[in-house]
Structures are given as structure tokens and as C-alpha cells.
Amino acid sequence: MIDLRVNEARLWSRIQEMAKHGATPAGGCNRQALTDEDKAGRELFIRWCKAADLDVRIDGIGNIFARRAGRSATGAILTGSHLDTQPSGGKYDGILGVLAGLEVCESLNDQGIETEFPVELVVWTNEEGCRFHTAMMGSAVWAGAMPLEAAYALCDSSGASVREELIRIDQLGIDSVLTSDIAAAFELHIEQGPVLEAEQLEVGVVIGVQHMSRHRIVITGKEAHAGPTPMTERLDPMRALADFLPRLYAMAEAHGPDARITFGFIEAAPGSNNTVPGMLTLTVDIRHPERDHYEAMVGEAYQIIGEACDTQGLPVLIEEFWKADGVSFDQECIAAVTGAVDLLEYTAKPMVSGAGHDACHVASVCPTSMIFIPCEGGLSHNEAESITQTQASIGANVLLHAMLKRATLVPSSKD
């Protein structure tokens, strides 16, 4: 089994084939959850799974499961990720993990290897959370962290609900969610950060995930004409922003190099260029791998924003609309990944993920860990997201051997 490797060319060609659905002119992908493009990508994936003799089922939130049978009917080893992308996303974020999982099944098929426990491949619905504003939605429902009905009720900006869109693209499954017979799980993903590339390492052995949350800030001002209204008489939300924005960046810096603060959305209403805004809405995403620092950052951010708005006499509402607790992955799963890395003689280091992943929800159900490979310039959520064929296959080989080593026994008579 030491010589076993995935079919690098097949994996790469499938990644490129999948990228045609929602392809953007700049070479990226716009395949947001439950769109026509997502439907086409899902259908392609299901065709591949069926051709590989996997047993395909779709659950009530559209998660696709594809099982390669083992000798035992239970105790499956799960792997997978997501096929949806950001509006101007890349070809690899999520897709690599799904298609590397498929490649694990195909490679076992190619060698006629029978496993003791089933291999369960999964595509999670709406991991990105950009069209429907809950990231990792499908895995959250599966793990019981989000009620199915709450996920169904989420609407996109046009008012279309998750349930309506699942029905529309024919991906609302009839199977109930299956969690009970999963023994362990692994997720391969691109790093989405520049660390592995900078340190010229081939693999990241992911030991956990940062604490993270997103907050919506809504500041109420008073619309007024840009000319006649003296500056001192204004209720101007942009002036509060001018106060708290630099202080928030400074606050994050004070919490060290692992702290992250991101303002991804900002909009002034009514948005007329000669009217003081009556309302300013922005979001802040706060992350830190250490709980103490993370909690202090959130507390300080609320205080800084509150003070700045108070100073300007502006009412402000700040609400946390999404949160993911940090996760420490399972030691045995981590050991399985480290073992695979050692066996394959790749260079690697343990690291904490700065991004949330479906594996965070999976980790609440069964022993779980993750594998990272580098991506060019650490870029993701970007059409320029890039990895090489070799990097993809390194990740898939680690996934293959971690799954075989940690959990999927291979009691071949030849061993």
C-alpha cells in the first residue's frame, strides 16, 4: 500500500472540467450555492460518482453523499468539502477537497482494494455563505448546529429561499441526514493563506481552526444637504466611521500577528453624493486562534464602535450575525495525517486554519482533521486563486493515506 498514489492527471482534469461551470472571463468561478451553475456542477459530480460505482444519496438540505462500500456496513470514513464558490471565486477552494475524495475512491477502485469500512464522500451545500448568508450551512444542518427549517428559510437578495432553490435545481433529497455511522472524517483544502508557500512546505497538518465571528454595524445618521448644513450641526455616520475604523485596525494589530479584522461590506444610504448619509451599514469579521485574544478583540471592537458613535450622537446597532467557535481537531486524525506525510516524505508543519471549514461542524459529530496544501500567493476568494497539478496530487495522496491509515483498514490477504 506504500506505493499507492492517486491518478494525478485524472484529478487535475476533473478540477478543470468542474471549473467550466460558472467560469468567469478572468479565469475564476462564479458558482454560488443553488444557482444554475451549482446545479450543473453537482450533476457533473454525481455522474462521476455513479460511473465510479458509488452509491449516491442527497439529504434534506442538498448535501450529496456518495459511498464506496466496505466489508462492514457502518463505521464509514468521511471526506469531502464543497463545490460552491464566491461571486468572484476560484477553481480550487472546496472543489479540491471534493474531487480529491472522489480520487481516493477511484484509486481504490483502480487497485481493486477492498476496505473494512466504507468510504463516504460528501459535497456540503452552501459552504461560502455569500448568496445565502450563512457559511457552512449544509454541514451545520448535518451536524445539528442549525435547524433544517432555519436553513430552508434563508433568502438571497432577490427573496428566493434555500428550499425553493433546492427544489428548483432538483437537489432537495428525500434521505434524512446520516451521521450515526461515521467513524472519522478528513477534509483536504487549499490553505487560503500565504504561510506554506512562504515557508516552501508541501503540506499543512491542520490542528485546529481560529475562533471567528461576523458582526453587522448599522449607524443611524440624519440625511441633510451637503452644502448648507454646517459640519457641527450634522449627524454624519461617516464621521463616526472616521473615528472607529483606524482604532479597530490598531486594536487588531495590538492582538498580534495572528489577529484578523476584515470589513468586507460597506454601504451608505440613500447613497446620494450630495446628501449626508442617513444610514451606514458595514460588516466586521473578527478572528484569532486563541480564545482569550478573540474574546478581547470582540469586546474591544464593540466598545470602540460604541464610543465613536456616542461621541457623534449617533444611534448604533451592532449584532453578531455569524459565529464559529474555534476547533481543536482530533489527535488520532492529526496523527493519521502526520503519518501519511511521513510515509510519503512530504515537507509539512502543523498549523491553525484562519478560515472556517465544513470540518468544524463535522468535528462536533466525529473525530476529524484537515490537510492543507499551499496556494499561489495565499490567494483565495479570488479569480486568480491558483495551485499546481503536483500540489493537488500531494494533497490527495496525503488524504488517501491518512484515510487508509487512521481508519479504513485494509485487511487484504496479501498484507
Next chain:
Amino acid sequence: MIDLRVNEARLWSRIQEMAKHGATPAGGCNRQALTDEDKAGRELFIRWCKAADLDVRIDGIGNIFARRAGRSATGAILTGSHLDTQPSGGKYDGILGVLAGLEVCESLNDQGIETEFPVELVVWTNEEGCRFHTAMMGSAVWAGAMPLEAAYALCDSSGASVREELIRIDQLGIDSVLTSDIAAAFELHIEQGPVLEAEQLEVGVVIGVQHMSRHRIVITGKEAHAGPTPMTERLDPMRALADFLPRLYAMAEAHGPDARITFGFIEAAPGSNNTVPGMLTLTVDIRHPERDHYEAMVGEAYQIIGEACDTQGLPVLIEEFWKADGVSFDQECIAAVTGAVDLLEYTAKPMVSGAGHDACHVASVCPTSMIFIPCEGGLSHNEAESITQTQASIGANVLLHAMLKRATLVPSSKD
């Protein structure tokens, strides 16, 4: 003639009647230029003019002219303003000036007063510049400050052009623009600022208008995932904003209490809450009554923004997309307004307008000045914009007597 006053109740009732077109639930108006609501408002105005025996013509950019004949066929005295509003505008900004002008004609009719020179009433097209992004468009075309074809080609956010919309609402006139026979002009307007109210004055004698311009700032960043990308590796436009925004407010403050700086529009793209924005667009509106200060403000703003973006390594484009030079109004017109205020024994003071008005363009064609009345809290461009019936009639009475005094001779045999 000293006893002559407008019909206060009629003026007030017409203002309220006009406000029904585009009325908003919060008591304001959304009657943006060349919409169905604007069409309805224009048609109502034209009906009133015809009932008052005024000669109505529409020019090539949709400006409506309504003339009350004088003994002389030329040398008309012009008055008017605009009927269009901001998306969440009020009932009085522009409308007061139009309907007070109509009231001047009606009052002369009521008393059977014949004037030496004609009274020309005007409604300017698209003063607000919110739907089609050029404020004071109709008066600019009339005064030759903007080519007719350039105005026709302006499009709203849905791609509809000014010319298409003029045709659609049946307001594309066949008369060529008429400027040659106008001898003088007056415009009555609400102050749109808090000064008159704060000083408990009834009338503002407007001696000029601030220098002002609007600039679009487009900062290019690099989209990146909010989690894994270290702060030091980001190309984050919001970080440049955090640097220059407080400095711009401080810069404006350093130019004294007459300086104005307003950020009415801001938007991050792609606007995903877990992605560092790849682009940030905002507008800045800069005003000052003194040319030296105004020009220094613009120069300093460009420098501050450029430096902040340089520091972050971010490309930035800043372009002036609208400008209106400050205006000094005609001394004889100002004297006519002052004379009317004295005659009517109102309290008043000379002031500089902080907002641009159609009168700025008109002033390039003929002797011009403006009259302000206070509005509640100085609020405008706001659904809560408010004046009293008495305030409206004070303004209309000053307009009436300024027009009679400065220009419209009344050589009645009884005088």
C-alpha cells in the same frame, strides 16, 4: 402696490397638492427627474399655468416655460426652480420656488395688474442630479454650460437615457431654448441649512453661492480571504480609508466653519463579508464660499487620499465628476430683494448659499439673485423637510415685490 400680497392659502394648497405625486409613507416625496411621478407633477403644473392664462412651452431638454405677457414682448423677468426631488426628498426643495412664481402670476392676474415686461415662469429639468448624475442639468443646457446631446446621453442606473425618458413621459419639447429676451431672474428657495432658523430671521438675501465640486475615489485592493491572510500581506482599501477619512475631516475643519465635506456614497466590492474588498468606491463633495479655501481643500484632499493609498500600496483613481464655480449674484437684483424685504418689513440678512441652484447657471445668462426662507432644523434632501404656510408666503411676497421693483415696471395710469 405696497399692499399687494400673494394668496397664502392658494400657494399652500398647491404645494400640498403637488406633494401627492411621489408621496412617501414618511411624508416626503420621491419624484425623481423624468419618472412617472415627475410626469404627473409636470402635467399638474401645466394645467395650473394654462388655467392662469400663461403661455406654456417646453424646450428641448424638457424645461417648462410659462409666460405672462407684458406690454413689451421682450425683456422678461424670469423666476422658477425645479419640481424633481431626491429619492427620499421633501415637499419644498424646488417646488416652493416654482409655485411661488406661479403665485406671483396669479396675484398679478387677481389684481388685474399689467406689467411692462413679461413674467416668465420656469421649471428646470433634473435639478437634483440623483437619477441622472448631473445636478442642475436643465438650467445648464439652457445657459449653454452643457451640450444638449451630452444631457440626452446621460443614463440612469437601469440604462435609460434622458432623451428616452423625456420622450416616454411626453416632455421633449419642440421649442428651441430661449435665453435672449430675459432681462433679470430671481429664484426663491428654502435655505436647506439651519442658519436663518437659528437666528430667527424670516428671509435670507442670497448674495452668492459656494464653490463646490464632487469627486469619485476608486481604490483597487486585492480580494483575499478574511481568515488566513495575515494583515501585513493584505492590499485592503478599507485600511487606506481608515487612514485618509479622519484626515479629510480634520482638513475641512482647519478651513473654518464655512468649509463642507460630505461622503454620500460608499461601496465595497465584491461586498462579501468574509472577503477583503478588491475595490472601494466613494464620493466626496467639497465646498467653501471663498475660492482660495475651496481650491486649497480640493488640493489637500487629493494629496491626503493619494498618500494614504500609497502607504498601503494601493492604486487609486480620483476624478472630479461635477463642479460648480461659486457665483456672486447681481448687485441690482440683490438690491431689489433687499428693497422688497424692507418694504414688507421682514427680518433678513445677507448670506452665501451652501447649495448649488439653477440660479447659478441662470446668473451666467442674465442679472440674477436668490431669496431664502428658513426650513425646520435646516433639513432638506430628507422626507422630514418642513416649512410653515406663513414662511412660504413670506418668501413668495418678497419674490413678488422684488420682481415688480427690479424689473417689471407697473406703469398703471393710477400710479
